[in-house]
Amino acid sequence: MTESYDIIIVGGGLSGLYIATELAKDKTKTFKLLEASSQLGGRLQNDCRDNKIDVGGAWIWPQHQPNMKSLVKNLGIDTFPQPDDYSSTRVVNGAADIIERLSLPLKDFIETGCPINSCTQLNLNNKEDGDMCIELKSLSEKTFTAKKVIFATPPRILAQHVSFHPPLSEKKMEAMYKSQTWMAGVSKVALVYNSPLFIYSESNKALRAYPNHPAFQVYDGSPKDKSISVLTFFTLASLCDDGSNDEMLAKQCAKQFTDALSPSTIRANPYLVEGIQSFDSFHVKHWPKERYISDDEMPTTINPHPSPVKELAATEWNERLFFAGSETDQTSPGVMEGAVGSAIRVLEQIKSLS
Template sequence: MPTETVDTLIVGGGLSGIYAACLLSRKKRSFVVLEARGRVGGRILCPAHQGFCSDLGPSWYWPAIHPKMANLVQTLGLRGYRQFEQGLGRFERVDGTVQTVSGCAMEPRSWRLCGGMTALISTLCETIPDSAIRCNHPVCRIEKTTDGVRVSVGDLEKAPRCRFKAGRVILALPPRLAAATILFSPDLSHGLTQAMLKTGTWMAGQAKFCAFYESPFWRESGLSGQAFSERGPLGEIHDGSNDRGAPYGLTGFVGIPAVQRNQRQRLDDAILCQLGAIFGSPAARPSEFFYQDWAHERFTATPFDQPPMVTHPCYQPPAGKTAIWEKTILFAGTETASRHGGYLEGALSAAERAVSNA
């Protein structure tokens, strides 16, 4: 089997991996991005309706506390807009009673990106040679060699589809996913493996929806689009509209655990019924409806990610290590960031750290 040789392999084509590729491209370094999915972006997923890209993954960034994101948006020539939060909110009690409450604006102010978060990925990809991104390339094995690493692509139970030889690997995917799906040779230490498996993958247990309408009827009623529910299936709802006219949207998070989200049609019906109960009958009749359950994404979640996270983890490099095997494997990905882990800001800082050590 022929083996392709490259200076650096980036495993994972989410924001951290694509940004690392952009940074290596600026340095004129040879690299290849190996992405298991048939698309890049990872947890950034933005289906479009009438030219507007929704956000079924990360939706917000906070310029006041996320300087790397704010700077990247400006550098790439992109534009953000403030999350719509004007007006009153709604609260649904466990008995189904819905009441109007005071609005609860986020602090610091949250922003959305024009074109959806996928605009970050597509614009960064413009700086990367097309041949350097290989989709449908799931990494199944990483072996240490005398002069670097050998990486196999495919299924562990079958012969590798292809192999790569590199001086180093930037592991730009969640540590838990890497530990659960990639065979390392020699074995990683017990402590490091346990640390990786214990690092919960952000959003991996969550499900999100986006519903689009021709008019913002909730705004016309003095509502912000923000709602919280004790009953479910939705637990948290926000205005997910375009910044310039139609389409207008509601978006948010399913509040029931992943193990209870297996009957999709019944769940869709329950979501639309709940939207109608909270915002009125027009909310139950969207012109378009998108739904994404990240717990069912094999290249995001593992069985360990089924229980819901109740708090935001305090992320850090696994077992305090930013690199192993004499810096031939470098950890990236937002869950390995020392600050802002789980956020887009963390993905950028982890990528910068890995590239600086490459």
């Protein structure tokens, strides 16, 4: 059986869900959102029991990110200043709250666990000027057709997992293969302390003095209500003594942090080293192991922040195939602002063709 729609969105991250939310306002068009994994959210998904602990994307800079500022306001979501960087804010209940609020009204339009592996342009009348549509097939051999298809996925992963018939342009394919998915190589480690902890964030520069250790950045990840204290680390798990041992990774992050503290800080706070190394619980999210986000399970380096690439935003197949997702944005690629910005661009492209 084939399911047919006016528009199909492939990818249930922030970009795809934003597009679906706007399409749902137009009752004249049918649409469906297909997500490869079992969970929505892309790099904002959160499998921590306490949603206040972000293990995916976390920050919004309201002064420089008007799309995200507007989105959280429209969703009625509260934010608070990042304790060690007041130019940025975090979502009170975790960034995954954005995904939950966007997706809740869309449950009848979404299918998860549906990885697409084939995209084919069809001529329904087998004539030169025939009625064209796009056919999508999933790994489970489900078939979908649509007049227009929007891929809201990391470009590099898209190029690796989906075959296109006819092939996309050489410039498009080259750009997609060269694209690096921002933060896909990072394992985030959150150390949780049940009692308030004095956290001294002098150590980002000092952490980098340990090139053969896993952590390369740390921030105060404590929630707004201060019910717990959280130290959150960006790490390369491959540099841990045992990259498959999450507890060892957590302990190494704590040890690396305390080793990076200055002697004067330790003298002023004699119990700080023991306190930091005696965390009550921890959470680890290995983004490199997410099949539809990363293509390298054990990276040893972090790719640079992406720059705008116009070919990633270009349409294909006579403006029937569209490309959203943060890395395709032409202003703020890689971050949440770019995810929403690319979604707005695609919606405007489709509207101009109506």
